[in-house]
Amino acid sequence: MPSHQFADRPAPQPPERDAVDALINRTRRLRGDVDAVRRDTTVIDEDDPQLRWQRALCELAVHQLDDLGEHLGQLRDGIPAQPAADPAPEATRRAPAGPPAAGSLLSKVGTAEWNLLTDEVTWSDELYRIFGRSREAGGLSLDDLPSVLLGEDQPLLTSMVTDCLVDGRPIDGEFRILLPDGTMRTLHMMGEPVLDSDGCTASMWAVLRDVSRLRRGQHIVGRTRDSLRHRECMAQAEHRVAVELQEAVxxxxxxxxxxxxxxxxxxxxxxxxxxxxxxxxxxxxxxxxxxxxxxxxxxxxxxxxxxxxxxxxxxxxxxxxxxxxxxxxxxxxxxxxxxxxxxxxxxxxxxxxxxxxxxxxxxxxxxxxxxxxxxxxxxxxxxxxxxxxxxxxxxxxxxxxxxxxxxxxxxxxxxxxxxxxxxxxxxxxxxxxxxxxxxxxxxxxxxxxxxxxxxxxxxxxxxxxxxxxxxxxxxxxxxxx
Known part of the structure; x- marks a missing residue:
């Protein structure tokens, strides 16, 4: 669903295809170069924090370049068309198409709109998959959405939604959700209010992206960096003690x-x-x-x-x-x-x-x-x-x-x-x-x-x-x- 400030605002046109293709090709080449460096670090000493940190950085860079390539691909191809509503009763509607290929951008990005006038909730198929919910269960309302978040992240979501609906501020933040099977995912949510012709908030539209893999990579980088810093501090302390002992003897x-x-x-x-x-x-x-x-x-x-x-x-x-x-x-x-x-x-x-x-x-x-x-x-x-x-x-x-x-x-x-x-x-x-x-x-x-x-x-x-x-x-x- 396109992002818009007014319900009757025309959808933006995609940029020139050739320019985006050139960016995609450059991203692929860079991804190949980084991947080559990553392969060179797969036979390193697991006990060396500095080398583990270097490998984690390469892993994170590869993941980010993969995401960048997928973003550019979607930018080139435009927003995928939503299938027309099937007039048949719910029980006889066709089953949705199979999930997107693993690792594709569509498997990690979903859209949602919450209509404040009709209380209607509209979720894309991808968002159902991200939340681990069936279409029959329906999308979560704004009141129910905090219930699947980790407790410490619930105030953040409530504050973002309130700022959007009351003050008209755009949403940009992250929170963690728990799936029915106990799996935790980190979602990045960007949204904005949709205004009617009178300038009043009619609904809230948002894009939610699963950034779990990205955050795990960043966590590994941070953990190995901290391990390296700890090792350097320990080495400095040992050096200082050894020098003092040598000078005393x-x-x-x-x-x-x-x-x-x-x-x-x-x-x-x-x-x-x-x-x-x-x-x-x-x-x-x-x-x-x-x-x-x-x-x-x-x-x-x-x-x-x-x-x-x-x-x-x-x-x-x-x-x-x-x-x-x-x-x-x-x-x-x-x-x-x-x-x-x-x-x-x-x-x-x-x-x-x-x-x-x-x-x-x-x-x-x-x-x-x-x-x-x-x-x-x-x-x-x-x-x-x-x-x-x-x-x-x-x-x-x-x-x-x-x-x-x-x-x-x-x-x-x-x-x-x-x-x-x-x-x-x-x-x-x-x-x-x-x-x-x-x-x-x-x-x-x-x-x-x-x-x-x-x-x-x-x-x-x-x-x-x-x-x-x-x-x-x-x-x-x-x-x-």
Whole structure:
């Protein structure tokens, strides 16, 4: 039934058919492009909220483009003609034609008119199907219509109808109805008053559209978006806690360590932590230098698998244990064995690598052990080399293993570098050597450095801007000349 303000107003003419056909073709092409993107997202990880949100947006866009195409098709073809009234008695009238094809616009849009003078209710066949009512039951009057709505939506419909009939305002709103089988549908209602020749309201005309699928799609988009935002907030909170925990555990000096006796034979120590270039999560890397009660110095770096709070909390546990064992005078090889046992007994087993050194300034001797970790690099007289590594497997990889210990004599002016393997591990887009070779190339610059902090600054300048795959630590100890 055409929309009109006056009962004798002529029906509007459809627009030019060629122009609408062009719009339909463009909509179909766009729909095909969006559908291709949607198909690409059907094999995604269901546990990833961001990808679920992207797929839901594609689903919603496809549904909306389907509706747009159907709207344009109806605009091109004009309003379908209503069948002429059959003069035969109601019992002998022909059965209405079968329902429109599933998904067609006609199956989701119906019209209604409520005559205020005769109380006659006129519904289209489509509207009966939308409400799940038989034609024999008749259309609902304006008084009965709120009875099929959800309770919280009834005041909205009452207000819209009152504004239309009393104040002549057009209707534009949504409400939800319950079908006899308990199914809920969301309807979008647009209507206006029909005035007689005297300008008085004679009836109310409306178009009702079933937008349930559209609203479900929007609900899925909103739900996945909220899930994504929640996940981002949780990740930010975890990152903040992990950073605070790391800052509380790693040495407070965060640069050059003030050690007594840094003259001839003493140590000048500096260190730096470099975050990952590809992840916002803090890893389990650590560094430490500790002056022991007997005058010797403990140096260590290490790396635990994982990121976030679990990795940083496990790192805090291991570093605390390592400090206690070193202060108790335990040899580096035995320290590695105790740390391995500690990981085995922990509630959340992990894998880790570490190197532990103990330097005696009285003899210039460095005793050290490692657990699956890159060997320390020794720089002397403008060249560098890795120290021969004693045997030692990753922490947490095997039970009851013994870790060998080795020692090397350090000379005044020597530079010792301890690092985690993430320092030189580059992404596929980064060029240049990796591993110890990349660090050994810094030997000439280290020979010119006057302090350990100068050496660390050189490392950061060389590798700090790289797009690393993991976070890293570097510790430099320079023997006083």
């Amino acid at each position: 790693l040495p407070a000096w965060r640069g050059s360590l003030p050690l007594p006796g840094r003259g001839a034979g003493g140590l000048d120590v500096a260190a730096h932590y470099l975050p990952s270039g590809s992840s916002d999560l803090i890893g389990g890397d650590w560094y430490d230098a500790l002056r022991l009660p007997d005058g010797r110095t403990m140096l260590t770096v290490g790396d635990l698998t994982g990121h976030g709070i679990p990795a940083t909390s496990a790192m805090a546990m291991l570093l605390g244990a390592l400090r206690g064992l070193a202060v108790a005078g335990i040899e580096p090889g035995a320290v590695m064995g105790h740390l391995n046992q500690l990981i085995e007994c922990s509630a959340q087993p992990a894998l880790g690598s570490a190197v532990c050194c103990r330097f005696d300034p009285a003899t210039g001797t460095l005793a050290w052990a490692q657990a699956g970790h890159p060997a320390p690099l020794l720089f002397r007289n403008g060249s560098g080399r890795p120290l021969p590594a004693p045997d030692g497997v990753l922490l947490g990889a095997a039970s009851g293993v013994a870790y060998e210990q080795d020692q090397v004599a350090l000379l005044p002016g020597d530079v010792l570098m301890l690092h985690t393997d993430g320092l030189t591990r580059r992404s596929s887009r980064s060029a240049g050597p990796e591993g110890p070779e990349a660090l050994l190339g810094l030997a000439p610059r280290f020979a010119q450095a006057r302090t350990a902090q100068d050496c660390v600054r050189t490392v950061v300048e060389e590798f700090g801007a790289n797009e690393r795959l993991d976070d890293a630590c570097v510790l430099v100890a320079r023997v006083g000349a």
